[in-house]
Amino acid sequence: MSGRAAAVQSGDQLCKIVVAIGLDLGLQAREQFKLGRRIWGAERRIDVILTNPTDRKRLGVECKYQGTTGSAEEKVPAIVQDIAAWPIPGLVVFGGEGFSTHMRSFLLSTGKAIHVDDLEAWLRLFFGLELQGS
Numbered sequence: 001m002s003g004r005a006a007a008v009q010s011g012d013q014l015c016k017i018v019v020a021i022g023l024d025l026g027l028q029a030r031e032q033f034k035l036g037r038r039i040w041g042a043e044r045r046i047d048v049i050l051t052n053p054t055d056r057k058r059l060g061v062e063c064k065y066q067g068t069t070g071s072a073e074e075k076v077p078a079i080v081q082d083i084a085a086w087p088i089p090g091l092v093v094f095g096g097e098g099f100s101t102h103m104r105s106f107l108l109s110t111g112k113a114i115h116v117d118d119l120e121a122w123l124r125l126f127f128g129l130e131l132q133g134s
Helices: 011-024 073-086 101-110 116-127
Strands: 028-037 043-049 056-065 090-095 113-115
Touching: 011 028, 011 043, 011 056, 011 090, 011 116, 028 101, 056 073, 056 113, 056 116, 073 090, 090 101, 090 116, 113 116
Parallel strands: 056 090, 090 113
Antiparallel strands: 028 043, 043 056
């Protein structure tokens, strides 16, 4: 599964990679799940929901891609806060070369975000699946 992130070119493609990793691990995946409204009335959607069919444990995944530097990353801290309102655990998966070093550090420091390159191992731990490698 390694090497997938190198090909990420868009947010939609990042979601597809998250789904593919989940399916490869035997998880069920659902995209763009509507989950009520945000405080200002905007519709809330979870990009990907992964479910372990054995015990029905679920994880919501918000996929964030930034290909070039810019202000899009300024929205990311609010997204980390927004997942706290979900009725299931949540994670931000990020990819792309456009995130600043500071934003990457912030994301990783929250414990609620991971780079797509590290997603498979994270999912194996979260869902209690067989661990690979050493």
